[in-house]
Amino acid sequence: MIHNQTMIEQRPAPSSSVGAVAWLRTNLFNGPINTIFTLIGLYILYLLVVPTVQWAFINADWVGTTRDDCSREGACWVFINARLSQFIYGLYPSSEIWRANIVFAMFFSLIGWLAIPRLPFKRWVAIFALIVFPVISFVLLYGGYFDLPKVPTHRWGGLMLTLLLATVGMVGALPIGIVLALGRRSNMPIVKSFCVVFIEFWRGVPLITVLFMASVMLPLFLPSDMSVDRLVRALIGLTLFQSAYMAEVIRGGLQAIPKGQEEAAAALGMTYWKRMGLIILPQALKMMIPGIVNTFISLFKDTTLVMIIGLFDLLGIVQAALADSRWLGFSLEGYVFAAFMFWVFCFSMSRYSQYLERKLHTGHKR
Amino acid sequence: MTQAATNNPGNSTSDLMVEMRGVNKWYGDFHVLRDIYLEVKRGERIVICGPSGSGKSTMIRCINHLEEHQKGEIVVGGVPLTQDVKRIEQIRRSVGMVFQHFNLFPHLTVLENCCIAPMWVQKKPRKEAEAMAMQYLERVRIAEQAKKYPGQLSGGQQQRVAIARSLCMHPDVMLFDEPTSALDPEMIKEVLDVMVELAEEGMTMLCVTHEMGFAKTVADRVIFMDQGQIIEENAPEPFFNNPQSERTQLFLSQILGH
Numbered sequence: 001m002i003h004n005q006t007m008i009e010q011r012p013a014p015s016s017s018v019g020a021v022a023w024l025r026t027n028l029f030n031g032p033i034n035t036i037f038t039l040i041g042l043y044i045l046y047l048l049v050v051p052t053v054q055w056a057f058i059n060a061d062w063v064g065t066t067r068d069d070c071s072r073e074g075a076c077w078v079f080i081n082a083r084l085s086q087f088i089y090g091l092y093p094s095s096e097i098w099r100a101n102i103v104f105a106m107f108f109s110l111i112g113w114l115a116i117p118r119l120p121f122k123r124w125v126a127i128f129a130l131i132v133f134p135v136i137s138f139v140l141l142y143g144g145y146f147d148l149p150k151v152p153t154h155r156w157g158g159l160m161l162t163l164l165l166a167t168v169g170m171v172g173a174l175p176i177g178i179v180l181a182l183g184r185r186s187n188m189p190i191v192k193s194f195c196v197v198f199i200e201f202w203r204g205v206p207l208i209t210v211l212f213m214a215s216v217m218l219p220l221f222l223p224s225d226m227s228v229d230r231l232v233r234a235l236i237g238l239t240l241f242q243s244a245y246m247a248e249v250i251r252g253g254l255q256a257i258p259k260g261q262e263e264a265a266a267a268l269g270m271t272y273w274k275r276m277g278l279i280i281l282p283q284a285l286k287m288m289i290p291g292i293v294n295t296f297i298s299l300f301k302d303t304t305l306v307m308i309i310g311l312f313d314l315l316g317i318v319q320a321a322l323a324d325s326r327w328l329g330f331s332l333e334g335y336v337f338a339a340f341m342f343w344v345f346c347f348s349m350s351r352y353s354q355y356l357e358r359k360l361h362t363g364h365k366r
Numbered sequence: 367m368t369q370a371a372t373n374n375p376g377n378s379t380s381d382l383m384v385e386m387r388g389v390n391k392w393y394g395d396f397h398v399l400r401d402i403y404l405e406v407k408r409g410e411r412i413v414i415c416g417p418s419g420s421g422k423s424t425m426i427r428c429i430n431h432l433e434e435h436q437k438g439e440i441v442v443g444g445v446p447l448t449q450d451v452k453r454i455e456q457i458r459r460s461v462g463m464v465f466q467h468f469n470l471f472p473h474l475t476v477l478e479n480c481c482i483a484p485m486w487v488q489k490k491p492r493k494e495a496e497a498m499a500m501q502y503l504e505r506v507r508i509a510e511q512a513k514k515y516p517g518q519l520s521g522g523q524q525q526r527v528a529i530a531r532s533l534c535m536h537p538d539v540m541l542f543d544e545p546t547s548a549l550d551p552e553m554i555k556e557v558l559d560v561m562v563e564l565a566e567e568g569m570t571m572l573c574v575t576h577e578m579g580f581a582k583t584v585a586d587r588v589i590f591m592d593q594g595q596i597i598e599e600n601a602p603e604p605f606f607n608n609p610q611s612e613r614t615q616l617f618l619s620q621i622l623g624h
């Protein structure tokens with residue numbers, strides 16, 4: 001098992017000197033059957049792409065303020081433009097939007113900082129992002145301190161709400177998932193059965209039901225003078241729901257770590273939590289990055305379901321805007337916009353996970 | 367490494383490092399260890415051999431509670447082994463273990479592998495832990511690889527790192543479970559050399575191995591196990607030249623015969 005330290009990087013095969021024509025011939029037109037398929041494929045592509053491009057770009061209208069600025073031949077992006085601030089901030093008062101903007105700016109800078117490997121002080125930035133940033137965000141978004149007017153959560157919406165739901169869900173689901181996964185492997189019967197029941201309960205219930213329960217049933221159980229914010233209820237439901245899935249992903253990762261690792265750590269006198277925190281989890285989480293990111297992506301898309309309990313996330317607010325009598329008939333543009341925004345975030349996450357996977361693969365594994 | 371043998375904070379000055387009295391263990395219905403009696407004095411070197419499945423690993427793994435015994439008593443450095451987690455961890459800190467498959471931590475460098483327990487278990491400052499780790503890595507002749515990851519090392523190198531990792535905890539006893547049997551022949555010697563040096567420096571050692579040359583040079587006693595029992599124990603010279611039981615004779619003829 002002597003690994004060569006100066007392993008030669010894999011390079012793509014040398015490209016043919018004849019170039020594109022040769023590539024076409026060997027890949028798309030080698031033989032009559034392939035040629036037919038290629039031609040059919042190209043025709044279908046033509047049927048799909050040309051009208052789409054024409055609709056979305058060539059015949060589209062971009063500038064203006066009302067529906068009369070749209071020619072109706074192509075997409076009317078004017079609608080998106082006019083409503084953009086709502087789509088991003090929901091019903092957040094326009095005089096206070098700067099507060100949301102600060103939070104957005106911090107959010108994306110922190111994510112960027114943590115995602116780009118070259119940048120230093122990762123540990124401190126992570127601690128800041130997990131402890132200080134949430135407090136700052138809450139104070140800024142909700143207000144009530146430092147003369148900032150209160151903005152009740154029912155005015156929060158759009159992309160801001162989607163990101164909030166997704167981020168809190170992810171950040172909350174990961175540690176709870178880890179604890180549940182460890183608990184499920186524990187040999188303490190009470191802990192183990194609690195975790196099994198918890199995980200199987202949440203995995204067996206559709207998220208819609210969870211959200212309904214959180215919004216309709218929870219208040220029935222609570223004393224009437226105690227009211228929990230609707231957003232908070234949705235966050236709790238979402239987080240618990242996702243943590244059950246996260247737990248199963250992490251359990252898979254834990255199972256893949258050879259038993260000898262824990263034995264070696266135990267033989268050195270480490271306590272259970274040190275064995276887990278220093279030896280087992282760092283290895284398991286590295287291996288589980290694709291699974292964890294997949295869970296994150298599905299969580300991100302699942303946040304749209306909060307619509308049914310009256311929260312206006314990105315999709316919800318787009319849909320609400322479609323009902324505006326001044327902008328009737330632009331649902332396609334609205335949905336395309338919402339889909340595109342979701343796609344951008346999910347695609348970035350998926351690319352980043354692929355990048356991490358490659359990086360860990362070429363790194364010093366095993 | 368004399369320091370390792372004498373440095374035993376918190377332990378009694380008992381002359382016996384390991385005592386096993388009437389230890390029994392079952393896996394379900396399967397009786398793996400039957401009435402094991404074993405006493406190991408400070409500085410003694412014991413080699414344990416026996417056919418596959420005879421319970422050698424299980425026996426030494428009971429000493430640091432990687433396996434749990436159901437009956438009998440185990441005392442390590444004067445501390446009786448109980449179910450108490452704190453007690454178990456205390457004993458494990460004073461017992462080093464080297465595994466057949468090294469079990470180095472692949473996500474940590476060689477140096478970090480050696481430092482992690484001193485830093486997190488013994489709460490040594492990083493600088494001190496690293497200096498000590500380098501010292502032990504030098505003794506196992508692998509200091510120049512300190513910044514590498516285990517996956518970049520050969521099996522023999524990995525096993526020497528594993529030995530250094532254990533020594534960094536200044537154990538009173540070292541347990542070896544077939545430390546060379548996963549190695550290519552040309553790497554066995556470099557690991558055995560380190561183990562011989564360790565023995566010469568007075569480390570208390572319990573070593574499961576089929577390296578009979580090693581047993582002859584360093585062992586004070588050789589123990590033969592079969593079907594969960596200690597069949598025979600003796601000094602190496604009479605053990606090899608004049609085995610008493612038939613099973614020992616058969617085993618020795620098989621292992622030395624080829």
Ligand SMILES: Nc1ncnc2c1ncn2[C@@H]1O[C@H](COP(=O)(O)OP(=O)(O)OP(=O)(O)O)[C@@H](O)[C@H]1O
Pocket residue numbers: 393396398416417418419420421422423424425
């Ligand atoms: N977790 C377990 N569950 C059930 N049986 C086990 C378990 N671990 C070991 N055994 C059995 O206990 C017996 C003793 O195992 P042990 O590993 O101690 O043998 P060994 O003498 O070390 O053998 P080897 O030379 O192959 O390492 C074997 O028959 C094995 O099949």
Ligand SMILES: [Mg+2]
Pocket residue numbers: 422423424543544
């Ligand atoms: Mg064994």
